[in-house]
Amino acid sequence: MIAGHFGFAALVKSREPRVPLWSLMLACQWMDVVFVPLFALGIERIVPVEGGGPPMGYGDGIIHADYTHSLLGALIIAAAYGLVAGWRWGRRNGAVLAAVVFSHWVLDLLVHRADMPILPGNAGNLPRLGLGLWRVPAAAAAVELTLVVWGTYLYWRAATKVVRDAGEPSTSRASRLAILMLVSGLVTLGLNLAGM
């Protein structure tokens, strides 16, 4: 899941207008940002499910992100992000951003097959978590699409209101931004569905 996380961040912006959008967008993907260098180093991996490729289709990967996507690892990553953000923008905004970082784990829990460990490195060999919605790609894609469309709509509503309240004669720049956000979300989801 990529686009759905961005949609959720847009939704949060509509509720928490003081938090900069860029920091929310970065927060919602921060776990994957940390994942990328570990992936490049071969510490974390993606392997196709049995009969799932290569090339891998949408959601056809078992993601061995045993540090970044473990429950405890996600909480630590979220807390670190929230601490830095809170130092810059205050405790409340830091807490919001930490929650958005952790929302990545919650949404991934919905779609991942049972490949998300509880402790980093799957210490203790505890049961791995994941509700496996990726087994039904159409349902997972529908959840992502809903997040993209609903998040963008709420963002657009909040953005046009804030522009109107500032006394600007036109809300067109807020609308243009929302359209760009929607197109970006749809393109991201489309590329993801195409396995790119």
Add this chain to the structure above:
Amino acid sequence: MQAVRLAMSFVIGLIVYVVVLGVLDARLPWPKPRGDKVRS
């Protein structure tokens, strides 16, 4: 190879969302975050 392509797509997407949308959004008159220094 596909995994590398996925990682690159992710990075490009992140740049669009964080940098492009972030910069455009920052131009809207949102309230400032508490704790942010207000320029005089």
